[in-house]
Amino acid sequence: AQSVTQLDSQVPVFEEAPVELRCNYSSSVSVYLFWYVQYPNQGLQLLLKYLSGSTLVKGINGFEAEFNKSQTSFHLRKPSVHISDTAEYFCAVKRGSQGNLIFGKGTKLSVKP
Amino acid sequence: ETGVTQTPRHLVMGMTNKKSLKCEQHLGHNAMYWYKQSAKKPLELMFVYSLEERVENNSVPSRFSPECPNSSHLFLHLHTLQPEDSALYLCASSQGGGADSYEQYFGPGTRLTVT
Numbered sequence: 001a002q003s004v005t006q007l008d009s010q011v012p013v014f015e016e017a018p019v020e021l022r023c024n025y026s027s028s029v030s031v032y033l034f035w036y037v038q039y040p041n042q043g044l045q046l047l048l049k050y051l052s053g054s055t056l057v058k059g060i061n062g063f064e065a066e067f068n069k070s071q072t073s074f075h076l077r078k079p080s081v082h083i084s085d086t087a088e089y090f091c092a093v094k095r096g097s098q099g100n101l102i103f104g105k106g107t108k109l110s111v112k113p
Numbered sequence: 114e115t116g117v118t119q120t121p122r123h124l125v126m127g128m129t130n131k132k133s134l135k136c137e138q139h140l141g142h143n144a145m146y147w148y149k150q151s152a153k154k155p156l157e158l159m160f161v162y163s164l165e166e167r168v169e170n171n172s173v174p175s176r177f178s179p180e181c182p183n184s185s186h187l188f189l190h191l192h193t194l195q196p197e198d199s200a201l202y203l204c205a206s207s208q209g210g211g212a213d214s215y216e217q218y219f220g221p222g223t224r225l226t227v228t
Contacts, residue, residue, distance in 0.1 A: 004155070036219075043117070043203055043219035044156075090156070100169065101217060103156040 004093050006104035014112050015083055021076040021107045023091030033074040034092040034101070035065055044090060050074065061085065086111045115139055117220035119204050125226045126194065134189040134223045136204030144209040145187040146217065147179060150201040162187060163209050194227045201225070 007022040025031060032051050036044040048059025055067040065076045074091060091104040117138045126132050138145065147159040161169035162181040176198075178190040187204055201224050205217040 009153075041221070043119075043221045044205075045219070046216055049216065100158050100161065101156075105153065105155045 004091050004102055004104035006089075006091055006107050008107050009105065010108045010110065012110045012112060013081055016080045018079050019077065019081050019085075019109065021089050021091075021109065023074045023076065023104060025072050025074065025091075025093045027072070027093065027095060029095060032094040033065075033067060034094070035059065035063070035074075035076050036090045036092060036103075037061075038088045038090065038106075040087070047076070047089070081109070081111050083111050083113060085109060117204060117206055117218050119202075119220035119223050121223060122221065123224045123226075125228060126191070127228055128194060128196075130194075131190070131192040133191065134202055134204075134225075136187040136189075136220055138185055138187075138204075138206035138218070138220075140206055140208075140218060142206040142208045142218070143184050144207045145181060145184075146205040146207075147187065147189050148203040148205065150203055150222070156203070160189075191225075194225075196227050199225055199227045 003026045005024045011021060013019050034049045035047040037047050038044050047063050048057050048065055050057045050067045058064045063076055063078050065074055067074050086109060088106045088108045090106045092101045094101050120135045124132060144163045146161050149157045149159055158171050159173045160179045165181050165184055176193050180188040201222045203222045204220040207217045
């Protein structure tokens, strides 16, 4: 069965510092990878996705992620975070075009001034 | 209205009540989903509708009953719930088939508290 592991449940960081949120998945077949963000009292919003092609994917709000097939990872990065980036971030995996999204448990990013 | 809307945003109900959650998507999509989000647990997919037909039911208790009358509306009917059913219920939609099926658009959720 597929699974998604987000290694950190909480990540505190100071404003303007870089951040990396880690995501590993388990699958023996090709998958499609996603990062979603959830701001307080809101639903999930797609940050970026990897379907094929370049392994470095750029998303909204200055975030990017790199697909590493050999390490089965899809870590999310931002070179300089803002207070407004405080939210919960979810990594998700989809197996093929008909598979459902499998979500990780989420990582709460807390940006401090 | 744009995107995916959900009503009510907050709901408190007793274990013997019957209530319904409503979801509406204004994106022209043909697939809709119900998810349950509990604290410290991954999002759990509950139901999937594609072209108004239920295509997936992930072993959800029968006290949750979905209804999809058309491609724009999705309901979750609730009855005799348990306190452990308290959670954020999220609705999502997508355009089924092809590459566009990969992106799901989420509503803001209904925060349900069962007393």
